[in-house]
Amino acid sequence: MVDGARAYGLIVAMWVRSTVAYRASFLMAVAVNFAVTGLDFAAIMIMFTHVDALGGFTVAEVAFLYGTTGMALGLADLLLGSMDKLGARVRDGTLDTLLVRPVPVFFQVAADRFALRRLGRVSQSLLVLGWSLTQLETAAWSAVQVALVPVMVLSGTAIFGAVFACGAAFQFWAQDASEVQNSFTYGGNTLLQYPPTVFATELVKGVTFVVPLAFVNWLPALRVLGRDDPLGLPGWVDFASPAVAALCCAVAAAAWRRGLRGYRSTGS
Amino acid sequence: MHAARLALVVAVGSFRRYATYRVATVAGVVTNTAFGFILAFTFTALWSERPRLGGYDLPQALAFVWIGQALLAATALMGGGAENELQGRIRSGDVAVDLYRPADLQLWWLAADLGRAAFQLLGRGVVPLAVGALAFPLALPTTPLPWLLFLTSVTLGVVVGFALRYLVVLTSFWLLDGSGVSAMSGLLGVFFSGMLLPLTLFPGAFGETVRLLPWSSMLQVPADVLLEVRQGPDAARALGFQALWALALLGAGRLLQRVAIRRVVVQGG
Numbered sequence: 001m002v003d004g005a006r007a008y009g010l011i012v013a014m015w016v017r018s019t020v021a022y023r024a025s026f027l028m029a030v031a032v033n034f035a036v037t038g039l040d041f042a043a044i045m046i047m048f049t050h051v052d053a054l055g056g057f058t059v060a061e062v063a064f065l066y067g068t069t070g071m072a073l074g075l076a077d078l079l080l081g082s083m084d085k086l087g088a089r090v091r092d093g094t095l096d097t098l099l100v101r102p103v104p105v106f107f108q109v110a111a112d113r114f115a116l117r118r119l120g121r122v123s124q125s126l127l128v129l130g131w132s133l134t135q136l137e138t139a140a141w142s143a144v145q146v147a148l149v150p151v152m153v154l155s156g157t158a159i160f161g162a163v164f165a166c167g168a169a170f171q172f173w174a175q176d177a178s179e180v181q182n183s184f185t186y187g188g189n190t191l192l193q194y195p196p197t198v199f200a201t202e203l204v205k206g207v208t209f210v211v212p213l214a215f216v217n218w219l220p221a222l223r224v225l226g227r228d229d230p231l232g233l234p235g236w237v238d239f240a241s242p243a244v245a246a247l248c249c250a251v252a253a254a255a256w257r258r259g260l261r262g263y264r265s266t267g268s
Numbered sequence: 269m270h271a272a273r274l275a276l277v278v279a280v281g282s283f284r285r286y287a288t289y290r291v292a293t294v295a296g297v298v299t300n301t302a303f304g305f306i307l308a309f310t311f312t313a314l315w316s317e318r319p320r321l322g323g324y325d326l327p328q329a330l331a332f333v334w335i336g337q338a339l340l341a342a343t344a345l346m347g348g349g350a351e352n353e354l355q356g357r358i359r360s361g362d363v364a365v366d367l368y369r370p371a372d373l374q375l376w377w378l379a380a381d382l383g384r385a386a387f388q389l390l391g392r393g394v395v396p397l398a399v400g401a402l403a404f405p406l407a408l409p410t411t412p413l414p415w416l417l418f419l420t421s422v423t424l425g426v427v428v429g430f431a432l433r434y435l436v437v438l439t440s441f442w443l444l445d446g447s448g449v450s451a452m453s454g455l456l457g458v459f460f461s462g463m464l465l466p467l468t469l470f471p472g473a474f475g476e477t478v479r480l481l482p483w484s485s486m487l488q489v490p491a492d493v494l495l496e497v498r499q500g501p502d503a504a505r506a507l508g509f510q511a512l513w514a515l516a517l518l519g520a521g522r523l524l525q526r527v528a529i530r531r532v533v534v535q536g537g
Protein backbone atom coordinates (compact mmCIF):
# COMPACT_ATOMS: atom_id res chain seq x y z
CA MET A 1 0.00 0.00 0.00
CA VAL A 2 2.76 2.44 0.99
CA ASP A 3 4.85 1.28 -1.99
CA GLY A 4 1.81 1.66 -4.19
CA ALA A 5 1.19 5.21 -3.03
CA ARG A 6 4.87 6.05 -3.58
CA ALA A 7 4.75 4.63 -7.10
CA TYR A 8 1.52 6.56 -7.70
CA GLY A 9 3.34 9.74 -6.69
CA LEU A 10 6.27 9.01 -8.99
CA ILE A 11 4.09 8.23 -12.02
CA VAL A 12 1.99 11.31 -11.35
CA ALA A 13 5.11 13.49 -11.16
CA MET A 14 6.26 12.06 -14.49
CA TRP A 15 2.97 12.87 -16.21
CA VAL A 16 2.90 16.35 -14.73
CA ARG A 17 6.36 17.03 -16.19
CA SER A 18 5.27 15.67 -19.53
CA THR A 19 2.08 17.78 -19.75
CA VAL A 20 3.88 20.95 -18.74
CA ALA A 21 6.24 20.43 -21.69
CA TYR A 22 3.58 21.69 -24.12
CA ARG A 23 3.04 24.82 -22.09
CA ALA A 24 0.55 26.72 -24.26
CA SER A 25 -1.63 23.68 -24.62
CA PHE A 26 -1.46 22.92 -20.89
CA LEU A 27 -2.41 26.43 -19.82
CA MET A 28 -5.26 26.41 -22.28
CA ALA A 29 -6.44 23.04 -20.96
CA VAL A 30 -6.47 24.31 -17.35
CA ALA A 31 -8.34 27.44 -18.39
CA VAL A 32 -10.83 25.34 -20.33
CA ASN A 33 -11.34 22.92 -17.48
CA PHE A 34 -12.01 25.89 -15.23
CA ALA A 35 -14.34 27.46 -17.78
CA VAL A 36 -16.25 24.29 -18.69
CA THR A 37 -17.46 23.99 -15.16
CA GLY A 38 -17.85 27.77 -15.05
CA LEU A 39 -20.28 27.78 -17.96
CA ASP A 40 -22.17 25.00 -16.25
CA PHE A 41 -22.68 27.41 -13.39
CA ALA A 42 -23.42 30.26 -15.77
CA ALA A 43 -26.34 28.19 -17.10
CA ILE A 44 -27.67 27.87 -13.55
CA MET A 45 -27.28 31.63 -13.04
CA ILE A 46 -29.20 32.26 -16.27
CA MET A 47 -31.96 30.00 -14.94
CA PHE A 48 -32.10 32.15 -11.82
CA THR A 49 -32.47 35.35 -13.86
CA HIS A 50 -35.89 33.94 -14.79
CA VAL A 51 -36.94 32.41 -11.44
CA ASP A 52 -36.34 33.17 -7.75
CA ALA A 53 -36.28 29.58 -6.58
CA LEU A 54 -35.86 26.19 -8.18
CA GLY A 55 -37.66 23.34 -6.41
CA GLY A 56 -37.99 25.75 -3.46
CA PHE A 57 -34.23 26.36 -3.22
CA THR A 58 -32.60 29.78 -3.60
CA VAL A 59 -29.61 30.51 -5.80
CA ALA A 60 -27.24 30.41 -2.81
CA GLU A 61 -28.54 27.01 -1.76
CA VAL A 62 -28.19 25.61 -5.27
CA ALA A 63 -24.67 27.08 -5.42
CA PHE A 64 -23.88 25.28 -2.17
CA LEU A 65 -25.03 21.98 -3.69
CA TYR A 66 -23.11 22.81 -6.86
CA GLY A 67 -19.88 23.59 -5.01
CA THR A 68 -19.91 20.54 -2.78
CA THR A 69 -20.60 17.98 -5.49
CA GLY A 70 -18.26 19.76 -7.90
CA MET A 71 -15.38 19.61 -5.42
CA ALA A 72 -16.04 15.95 -4.66
CA LEU A 73 -16.21 14.98 -8.33
CA GLY A 74 -13.26 17.21 -9.21
CA LEU A 75 -10.99 15.65 -6.59
CA ALA A 76 -12.05 12.09 -7.50
CA ASP A 77 -11.57 12.92 -11.18
CA LEU A 78 -8.11 14.34 -10.50
CA LEU A 79 -7.01 11.29 -8.50
CA LEU A 80 -8.67 8.47 -10.45
CA GLY A 81 -10.24 10.02 -13.54
CA SER A 82 -7.83 8.39 -15.97
CA MET A 83 -9.09 4.95 -15.04
CA ASP A 84 -11.68 5.07 -17.80
CA LYS A 85 -8.81 4.47 -20.23
CA LEU A 86 -8.49 0.95 -18.84
CA GLY A 87 -10.79 -0.48 -21.52
CA ALA A 88 -8.39 0.62 -24.25
CA ARG A 89 -5.51 -1.10 -22.42
CA VAL A 90 -7.50 -4.32 -22.08
CA ARG A 91 -8.41 -4.15 -25.77
CA ASP A 92 -4.92 -3.71 -27.12
CA GLY A 93 -3.21 -5.85 -24.50
CA THR A 94 -0.95 -3.15 -23.05
CA LEU A 95 -2.31 -3.97 -19.59
CA ASP A 96 0.09 -6.92 -19.62
CA THR A 97 3.02 -4.51 -19.28
CA LEU A 98 1.53 -3.16 -16.08
CA LEU A 99 1.09 -6.66 -14.66
CA VAL A 100 4.81 -7.47 -14.73
CA ARG A 101 5.86 -4.28 -12.95
CA PRO A 102 6.43 -4.56 -9.19
CA VAL A 103 3.71 -2.02 -8.34
CA PRO A 104 0.01 -2.72 -7.68
CA VAL A 105 -1.87 -2.43 -10.99
CA PHE A 106 -4.53 -0.23 -9.41
CA PHE A 107 -2.04 2.55 -8.67
CA GLN A 108 -0.46 2.29 -12.10
CA VAL A 109 -3.82 2.57 -13.85
CA ALA A 110 -4.97 5.37 -11.57
CA ALA A 111 -1.84 7.43 -12.22
CA ASP A 112 -1.71 6.69 -15.93
CA ARG A 113 -2.03 9.90 -18.01
CA PHE A 114 -2.59 11.88 -14.82
CA ALA A 115 -4.20 15.15 -15.89
CA LEU A 116 -3.24 18.13 -13.75
CA ARG A 117 -5.63 20.30 -15.78
CA ARG A 118 -8.47 18.75 -13.75
CA LEU A 119 -7.53 21.13 -10.95
CA GLY A 120 -9.60 23.56 -13.00
CA ARG A 121 -12.86 21.95 -11.91
CA VAL A 122 -11.75 21.72 -8.28
CA SER A 123 -10.79 25.38 -8.07
CA GLN A 124 -13.93 26.57 -9.85
CA SER A 125 -16.15 24.52 -7.52
CA LEU A 126 -14.23 25.83 -4.52
CA LEU A 127 -14.93 29.38 -5.65
CA VAL A 128 -18.64 28.70 -6.05
CA LEU A 129 -18.75 26.95 -2.67
CA GLY A 130 -16.98 29.88 -1.02
CA TRP A 131 -19.37 32.35 -2.64
CA SER A 132 -22.40 30.32 -1.55
CA LEU A 133 -21.17 30.24 2.06
CA THR A 134 -21.09 34.04 2.12
CA GLN A 135 -24.62 34.21 0.67
CA LEU A 136 -26.40 31.55 2.71
CA GLU A 137 -28.88 32.90 5.20
CA THR A 138 -28.26 30.15 7.75
CA ALA A 139 -28.18 32.60 10.64
CA ALA A 140 -25.89 30.89 13.14
CA TRP A 141 -23.58 28.18 11.97
CA SER A 142 -23.38 25.47 14.63
CA ALA A 143 -20.14 23.52 15.02
CA VAL A 144 -21.88 20.49 13.54
CA GLN A 145 -22.88 22.35 10.39
CA VAL A 146 -19.37 23.74 9.93
CA ALA A 147 -17.80 20.30 10.40
CA LEU A 148 -20.21 18.69 7.96
CA VAL A 149 -18.89 20.68 4.97
CA PRO A 150 -15.36 19.21 4.77
CA VAL A 151 -16.68 15.78 5.82
CA MET A 152 -19.13 15.99 2.95
CA VAL A 153 -16.47 16.90 0.40
CA LEU A 154 -14.08 14.15 1.51
CA SER A 155 -16.75 11.44 1.72
CA GLY A 156 -18.08 12.61 -1.63
CA THR A 157 -14.61 12.29 -3.15
CA ALA A 158 -14.40 8.73 -1.85
CA ILE A 159 -17.88 7.85 -3.18
CA PHE A 160 -17.17 9.27 -6.64
CA GLY A 161 -13.73 7.60 -6.51
CA ALA A 162 -15.40 4.27 -5.80
CA VAL A 163 -17.68 4.84 -8.81
CA PHE A 164 -14.62 5.48 -11.00
CA ALA A 165 -12.96 2.31 -9.68
CA CYS A 166 -16.11 0.20 -10.17
CA GLY A 167 -16.43 1.58 -13.69
CA ALA A 168 -12.84 0.59 -14.39
CA ALA A 169 -13.40 -2.91 -12.96
CA PHE A 170 -16.47 -3.24 -15.20
CA GLN A 171 -14.27 -2.58 -18.23
CA PHE A 172 -12.43 -5.86 -17.68
CA TRP A 173 -15.61 -7.46 -19.01
CA ALA A 174 -17.07 -4.77 -21.26
CA GLN A 175 -14.09 -2.97 -22.74
CA ASP A 176 -16.03 -0.48 -24.81
CA ALA A 177 -18.55 0.49 -22.16
CA SER A 178 -16.52 3.15 -20.37
CA GLU A 179 -19.17 5.74 -21.21
CA VAL A 180 -21.73 4.10 -18.91
CA GLN A 181 -19.84 5.32 -15.88
CA ASN A 182 -20.27 8.89 -17.13
CA SER A 183 -23.96 8.52 -16.24
CA PHE A 184 -22.97 8.07 -12.62
CA THR A 185 -19.99 10.44 -12.40
CA TYR A 186 -20.74 13.46 -14.60
CA GLY A 187 -24.44 12.61 -14.68
CA GLY A 188 -24.47 12.17 -10.91
CA ASN A 189 -22.69 15.49 -10.54
CA THR A 190 -25.31 17.26 -12.68
CA LEU A 191 -28.05 15.58 -10.65
CA LEU A 192 -26.57 16.62 -7.31
CA GLN A 193 -26.23 20.26 -8.40
CA TYR A 194 -30.00 20.58 -8.20
CA PRO A 195 -32.13 20.12 -5.07
CA PRO A 196 -33.69 16.66 -4.58
CA THR A 197 -37.15 18.27 -4.59
CA VAL A 198 -36.79 18.76 -8.35
CA PHE A 199 -36.65 15.05 -9.12
CA ALA A 200 -39.14 12.19 -9.06
CA THR A 201 -39.15 10.25 -5.78
CA GLU A 202 -38.12 7.01 -7.54
CA LEU A 203 -34.99 8.71 -8.86
CA VAL A 204 -34.15 10.11 -5.41
CA LYS A 205 -34.65 6.65 -3.88
CA GLY A 206 -32.43 5.13 -6.57
CA VAL A 207 -29.51 7.43 -5.81
CA THR A 208 -29.99 6.95 -2.07
CA PHE A 209 -30.33 3.18 -1.77
CA VAL A 210 -28.92 1.71 -5.01
CA VAL A 211 -26.04 3.96 -6.09
CA PRO A 212 -25.64 6.03 -2.92
CA LEU A 213 -24.80 9.33 -4.61
CA ALA A 214 -27.25 11.15 -2.31
CA PHE A 215 -24.63 10.81 0.43
CA VAL A 216 -22.13 12.89 -1.59
CA ASN A 217 -23.99 16.07 -0.71
CA TRP A 218 -27.79 15.89 -0.72
CA LEU A 219 -28.37 14.33 2.71
CA PRO A 220 -25.64 16.17 4.65
CA ALA A 221 -26.36 19.39 2.75
CA LEU A 222 -30.03 19.28 3.70
CA ARG A 223 -28.90 19.22 7.33
CA VAL A 224 -26.55 22.16 6.79
CA LEU A 225 -29.26 24.12 5.00
CA GLY A 226 -31.84 23.18 7.63
CA ARG A 227 -34.17 21.53 5.12
CA ASP A 228 -36.31 18.42 5.39
CA ASP A 229 -35.31 15.48 3.30
CA PRO A 230 -38.01 14.51 0.78
CA LEU A 231 -37.74 10.81 1.64
CA GLY A 232 -38.27 11.44 5.38
CA LEU A 233 -35.26 9.36 6.44
CA PRO A 234 -34.16 9.37 10.11
CA GLY A 235 -31.85 12.25 11.09
CA TRP A 236 -28.71 10.21 11.71
CA VAL A 237 -28.60 9.39 7.98
CA ASP A 238 -27.28 12.93 7.39
CA PHE A 239 -24.09 11.93 9.20
CA ALA A 240 -23.72 8.54 7.52
CA SER A 241 -21.68 9.79 4.54
CA PRO A 242 -18.26 8.62 5.80
CA ALA A 243 -19.62 5.15 6.55
CA VAL A 244 -21.32 4.95 3.17
CA ALA A 245 -18.10 6.11 1.52
CA ALA A 246 -16.13 3.36 3.30
CA LEU A 247 -18.68 0.79 2.18
CA CYS A 248 -18.48 2.02 -1.41
CA CYS A 249 -14.69 1.76 -1.35
CA ALA A 250 -14.91 -1.81 -0.02
CA VAL A 251 -17.31 -2.75 -2.82
CA ALA A 252 -15.07 -1.08 -5.39
CA ALA A 253 -12.00 -2.89 -4.05
CA ALA A 254 -13.77 -6.25 -4.28
CA ALA A 255 -14.99 -5.49 -7.81
CA TRP A 256 -11.52 -4.40 -8.88
CA ARG A 257 -9.92 -7.59 -7.50
CA ARG A 258 -12.47 -9.80 -9.23
CA GLY A 259 -12.01 -7.95 -12.49
CA LEU A 260 -8.24 -8.12 -12.38
CA ARG A 261 -8.26 -11.80 -11.47
CA GLY A 262 -10.55 -12.56 -14.39
CA TYR A 263 -8.29 -10.74 -16.88
CA ARG A 264 -7.16 -13.14 -19.60
CA SER A 265 -5.07 -10.83 -21.77
CA THR A 266 -5.65 -10.47 -25.49
CA GLY A 267 -4.93 -12.73 -28.42
CA SER A 268 -5.07 -16.50 -28.69
CA MET B 269 -17.51 12.52 -60.35
CA HIS B 270 -14.48 10.70 -59.04
CA ALA B 271 -14.41 12.90 -55.95
CA ALA B 272 -18.10 12.26 -55.22
CA ARG B 273 -17.64 8.49 -55.53
CA LEU B 274 -14.61 8.59 -53.28
CA ALA B 275 -16.47 10.66 -50.70
CA LEU B 276 -19.33 8.17 -50.72
CA VAL B 277 -16.96 5.23 -50.21
CA VAL B 278 -15.21 7.02 -47.34
CA ALA B 279 -18.54 7.93 -45.72
CA VAL B 280 -19.88 4.37 -45.98
CA GLY B 281 -16.63 3.00 -44.58
CA SER B 282 -16.80 5.43 -41.68
CA PHE B 283 -20.46 4.53 -41.00
CA ARG B 284 -19.56 0.83 -40.83
CA ARG B 285 -16.54 1.51 -38.69
CA TYR B 286 -18.58 3.26 -36.01
CA ALA B 287 -21.30 0.63 -36.31
CA THR B 288 -18.73 -2.00 -35.27
CA TYR B 289 -18.52 -0.81 -31.67
CA ARG B 290 -21.92 -2.02 -30.50
CA VAL B 291 -21.19 -2.07 -26.78
CA ALA B 292 -19.88 1.49 -26.94
CA THR B 293 -23.06 2.52 -28.75
CA VAL B 294 -25.26 0.94 -26.08
CA ALA B 295 -23.15 2.59 -23.36
CA GLY B 296 -23.58 5.95 -25.07
CA VAL B 297 -27.34 5.48 -25.34
CA VAL B 298 -27.55 4.69 -21.62
CA THR B 299 -25.60 7.85 -20.77
CA ASN B 300 -27.63 10.09 -23.09
CA THR B 301 -30.84 8.70 -21.61
CA ALA B 302 -29.65 9.23 -18.03
CA PHE B 303 -28.71 12.86 -18.77
CA GLY B 304 -32.03 13.30 -20.56
CA PHE B 305 -33.92 12.31 -17.42
CA ILE B 306 -31.88 14.60 -15.17
CA LEU B 307 -32.29 17.60 -17.46
CA ALA B 308 -35.97 16.86 -18.08
CA PHE B 309 -36.67 17.06 -14.33
CA THR B 310 -34.76 20.32 -13.93
CA PHE B 311 -36.55 21.80 -16.94
CA THR B 312 -39.88 20.68 -15.46
CA ALA B 313 -39.04 22.56 -12.25
CA LEU B 314 -37.99 25.63 -14.22
CA TRP B 315 -41.03 25.70 -16.51
CA SER B 316 -43.46 25.05 -13.66
CA GLU B 317 -42.16 28.28 -12.06
CA ARG B 318 -42.27 30.20 -15.34
CA PRO B 319 -44.53 28.67 -18.01
CA ARG B 320 -43.75 29.88 -21.58
CA LEU B 321 -40.15 30.64 -20.60
CA GLY B 322 -38.03 31.38 -23.69
CA GLY B 323 -41.13 31.06 -25.86
CA TYR B 324 -41.57 27.34 -25.19
CA ASP B 325 -44.31 25.60 -23.27
CA LEU B 326 -43.38 22.64 -21.06
CA PRO B 327 -43.85 19.85 -23.68
CA GLN B 328 -41.70 21.87 -26.10
CA ALA B 329 -39.02 22.46 -23.47
CA LEU B 330 -38.96 18.76 -22.63
CA ALA B 331 -38.76 17.89 -26.33
CA PHE B 332 -35.80 20.30 -26.55
CA VAL B 333 -33.98 18.33 -23.84
CA TRP B 334 -34.43 15.01 -25.58
CA ILE B 335 -33.65 16.38 -29.05
CA GLY B 336 -30.43 17.66 -27.51
CA GLN B 337 -29.54 14.25 -26.11
CA ALA B 338 -30.41 12.63 -29.44
CA LEU B 339 -28.14 15.00 -31.37
CA LEU B 340 -25.26 15.14 -28.89
CA ALA B 341 -23.28 12.29 -30.47
CA ALA B 342 -24.23 13.03 -34.09
CA THR B 343 -23.09 16.65 -33.93
CA ALA B 344 -20.02 15.62 -31.88
CA LEU B 345 -20.62 18.60 -29.63
CA MET B 346 -18.49 17.20 -26.84
CA GLY B 347 -15.80 15.94 -29.19
CA GLY B 348 -15.45 12.56 -30.83
CA GLY B 349 -15.67 13.68 -34.45
CA ALA B 350 -14.01 11.57 -37.12
CA GLU B 351 -11.30 14.19 -37.63
CA ASN B 352 -9.91 13.46 -34.15
CA GLU B 353 -7.66 10.96 -35.84
CA LEU B 354 -6.26 13.64 -38.14
CA GLN B 355 -4.99 15.48 -35.08
CA GLY B 356 -2.84 12.50 -34.13
CA ARG B 357 -1.64 12.18 -37.71
CA ILE B 358 -0.53 15.81 -37.78
CA ARG B 359 1.36 15.33 -34.54
CA SER B 360 3.08 12.13 -35.65
CA GLY B 361 3.79 13.42 -39.15
CA ASP B 362 1.66 10.77 -40.86
CA VAL B 363 -0.30 13.62 -42.40
CA ALA B 364 2.51 13.77 -45.01
CA VAL B 365 1.22 10.45 -46.35
CA ASP B 366 -2.34 11.81 -46.50
CA LEU B 367 -1.18 14.85 -48.44
CA TYR B 368 0.22 12.94 -51.38
CA ARG B 369 -2.88 10.84 -51.78
CA PRO B 370 -4.93 11.84 -54.84
CA ALA B 371 -7.78 13.01 -52.62
CA ASP B 372 -8.67 16.31 -51.04
CA LEU B 373 -7.86 16.34 -47.32
CA GLN B 374 -10.86 18.39 -46.19
CA LEU B 375 -13.36 16.52 -48.36
CA TRP B 376 -12.00 13.18 -47.16
CA TRP B 377 -12.53 14.01 -43.50
CA LEU B 378 -15.87 15.69 -44.15
CA ALA B 379 -17.08 12.47 -45.79
CA ALA B 380 -15.72 10.42 -42.89
CA ASP B 381 -17.47 12.68 -40.40
CA LEU B 382 -20.78 12.56 -42.26
CA GLY B 383 -20.63 8.76 -42.24
CA ARG B 384 -19.97 8.83 -38.51
CA ALA B 385 -22.78 11.29 -37.88
CA ALA B 386 -25.26 9.23 -39.92
CA PHE B 387 -24.53 6.21 -37.77
CA GLN B 388 -24.63 8.11 -34.51
CA LEU B 389 -27.90 9.80 -35.40
CA LEU B 390 -29.48 6.37 -35.86
CA GLY B 391 -27.53 4.41 -33.26
CA ARG B 392 -27.45 7.00 -30.50
CA GLY B 393 -30.27 9.35 -31.37
CA VAL B 394 -33.38 7.26 -31.93
CA VAL B 395 -33.51 5.36 -28.64
CA PRO B 396 -33.05 8.32 -26.24
CA LEU B 397 -35.70 10.34 -28.10
CA ALA B 398 -38.09 7.36 -28.02
CA VAL B 399 -37.50 6.80 -24.30
CA GLY B 400 -38.02 10.50 -23.66
CA ALA B 401 -41.29 10.45 -25.62
CA LEU B 402 -42.51 7.48 -23.56
CA ALA B 403 -41.57 8.96 -20.19
CA PHE B 404 -42.57 12.60 -20.73
CA PRO B 405 -45.17 14.45 -22.80
CA LEU B 406 -43.08 15.79 -25.71
CA ALA B 407 -44.31 18.24 -28.31
CA LEU B 408 -43.12 16.29 -31.36
CA PRO B 409 -44.79 16.82 -34.74
CA THR B 410 -46.97 14.10 -36.25
CA THR B 411 -46.69 15.24 -39.88
CA PRO B 412 -43.67 14.29 -42.04
CA LEU B 413 -42.70 17.81 -43.23
CA PRO B 414 -41.13 19.07 -39.95
CA TRP B 415 -39.20 15.83 -39.65
CA LEU B 416 -37.82 16.20 -43.20
CA LEU B 417 -36.82 19.81 -42.51
CA PHE B 418 -35.30 18.63 -39.23
CA LEU B 419 -33.14 16.01 -40.99
CA THR B 420 -31.95 18.65 -43.49
CA SER B 421 -31.21 21.02 -40.64
CA VAL B 422 -29.32 18.34 -38.68
CA THR B 423 -27.23 17.52 -41.76
CA LEU B 424 -26.31 21.19 -42.16
CA GLY B 425 -25.60 21.36 -38.43
CA VAL B 426 -23.25 18.40 -38.69
CA VAL B 427 -21.40 20.09 -41.57
CA VAL B 428 -21.07 23.32 -39.57
CA GLY B 429 -19.79 21.33 -36.59
CA PHE B 430 -17.26 19.53 -38.76
CA ALA B 431 -16.10 22.77 -40.40
CA LEU B 432 -15.49 24.31 -36.97
CA ARG B 433 -13.64 21.30 -35.63
CA TYR B 434 -11.58 21.04 -38.80
CA LEU B 435 -10.33 24.58 -38.20
CA VAL B 436 -9.45 23.51 -34.66
CA VAL B 437 -7.59 20.43 -35.84
CA LEU B 438 -5.54 22.51 -38.28
CA THR B 439 -4.13 24.50 -35.34
CA SER B 440 -2.20 21.31 -34.49
CA PHE B 441 0.14 22.21 -37.35
CA TRP B 442 1.34 25.06 -35.12
CA LEU B 443 0.67 23.84 -31.59
CA LEU B 444 1.44 20.12 -32.13
CA ASP B 445 -0.67 19.18 -29.10
CA GLY B 446 -4.18 20.23 -30.02
CA SER B 447 -5.96 18.93 -26.95
CA GLY B 448 -6.24 22.37 -25.32
CA VAL B 449 -7.87 24.04 -28.33
CA SER B 450 -10.09 21.00 -28.87
CA ALA B 451 -11.32 21.19 -25.31
CA MET B 452 -11.96 24.92 -25.71
CA SER B 453 -13.93 24.32 -28.89
CA GLY B 454 -15.99 21.59 -27.23
CA LEU B 455 -16.75 23.95 -24.39
CA LEU B 456 -17.99 26.70 -26.71
CA GLY B 457 -20.05 24.12 -28.57
CA VAL B 458 -21.87 22.86 -25.50
CA PHE B 459 -22.68 26.32 -24.20
CA PHE B 460 -23.49 28.17 -27.43
CA SER B 461 -25.43 25.37 -29.14
CA GLY B 462 -28.16 25.37 -26.51
CA MET B 463 -27.17 22.04 -24.97
CA LEU B 464 -27.12 23.45 -21.42
CA LEU B 465 -30.08 25.79 -21.85
CA PRO B 466 -32.09 26.84 -24.92
CA LEU B 467 -30.46 29.97 -26.37
CA THR B 468 -33.80 31.81 -26.20
CA LEU B 469 -33.30 31.97 -22.42
CA PHE B 470 -30.04 33.88 -22.74
CA PRO B 471 -30.65 37.48 -21.72
CA GLY B 472 -30.74 40.59 -23.92
CA ALA B 473 -28.09 41.49 -26.48
CA PHE B 474 -25.93 38.60 -25.32
CA GLY B 475 -28.73 36.21 -26.22
CA GLU B 476 -29.23 37.82 -29.63
CA THR B 477 -25.53 37.56 -30.44
CA VAL B 478 -25.36 33.95 -29.28
CA ARG B 479 -28.21 33.01 -31.59
CA LEU B 480 -26.26 34.36 -34.59
CA LEU B 481 -23.11 32.35 -33.86
CA PRO B 482 -22.42 29.15 -35.85
CA TRP B 483 -22.89 26.89 -32.82
CA SER B 484 -26.63 27.58 -32.76
CA SER B 485 -26.78 25.56 -36.02
CA MET B 486 -25.96 22.42 -34.11
CA LEU B 487 -28.93 22.23 -31.75
CA GLN B 488 -30.99 25.41 -31.38
CA VAL B 489 -31.88 25.71 -35.07
CA PRO B 490 -32.68 22.01 -35.72
CA ALA B 491 -34.73 21.86 -32.52
CA ASP B 492 -36.72 24.99 -33.42
CA VAL B 493 -37.40 23.54 -36.86
CA LEU B 494 -38.67 20.27 -35.41
CA LEU B 495 -40.72 21.98 -32.72
CA GLU B 496 -42.28 24.14 -35.48
CA VAL B 497 -41.26 27.26 -33.59
CA ARG B 498 -39.77 28.17 -36.94
CA GLN B 499 -41.91 27.09 -39.86
CA GLY B 500 -42.69 28.12 -43.42
CA PRO B 501 -40.47 30.97 -44.65
CA ASP B 502 -38.87 31.23 -41.23
CA ALA B 503 -37.76 27.58 -41.45
CA ALA B 504 -36.27 28.32 -44.88
CA ARG B 505 -34.39 31.26 -43.36
CA ALA B 506 -33.13 28.96 -40.61
CA LEU B 507 -31.76 26.47 -43.13
CA GLY B 508 -30.23 29.30 -45.14
CA PHE B 509 -28.51 30.59 -42.01
CA GLN B 510 -26.99 27.18 -41.43
CA ALA B 511 -25.93 26.81 -45.07
CA LEU B 512 -24.19 30.19 -44.98
CA TRP B 513 -22.21 29.28 -41.89
CA ALA B 514 -21.33 25.89 -43.39
CA LEU B 515 -19.96 27.50 -46.57
CA ALA B 516 -18.12 30.27 -44.73
CA LEU B 517 -16.46 27.89 -42.28
CA LEU B 518 -15.57 25.28 -44.90
CA GLY B 519 -14.04 28.11 -46.95
CA ALA B 520 -12.04 29.32 -43.96
CA GLY B 521 -10.88 25.74 -43.44
CA ARG B 522 -9.59 25.57 -47.01
CA LEU B 523 -7.66 28.81 -46.63
CA LEU B 524 -6.11 27.77 -43.33
CA GLN B 525 -5.28 24.36 -44.80
CA ARG B 526 -3.31 26.01 -47.62
CA VAL B 527 -1.23 27.95 -45.11
CA ALA B 528 -0.84 24.95 -42.80
CA ILE B 529 0.40 22.57 -45.47
CA ARG B 530 3.36 24.84 -46.17
CA ARG B 531 4.51 24.09 -42.65
CA VAL B 532 4.85 20.36 -43.25
CA VAL B 533 8.47 19.30 -43.36
CA VAL B 534 9.08 15.69 -44.36
CA GLN B 535 12.23 14.29 -42.85
CA GLY B 536 14.67 12.63 -45.19
CA GLY B 537 12.95 13.93 -48.34
